[in-house]
Amino acid sequence: MMKDKFSQELYSIRLAYNIGVFSKEYARNKFALLYARTFGGASGIYREMALCDFEECFRD
Structure with a gap:
């Protein structure tokens, strides 16, 4: 359940940016x-993403 909500929020942020x-x-x-x-x-996980400035989140 948590993964589904996380994935949905990630997608909606990415979509709003795109x-x-x-x-x-x-x-x-x-x-x-x-x-x-x-x-x-x-x-x-948070530290690794922060070091990469969350750039991975912008890719599909």
Whole structure:
């Protein structure tokens, strides 16, 4: 269940960015909040994504 909600939120942020609703900086912040809320701000997954500036989130 958590994965489905996470995937849906990830998709909706990416879609909003791709159609121009969100700026790249705003989308990056939304990705950061989503990852922190889902995995925890101190998790390895969050740290790895933060080091890559969440660029992976922008790709399908």
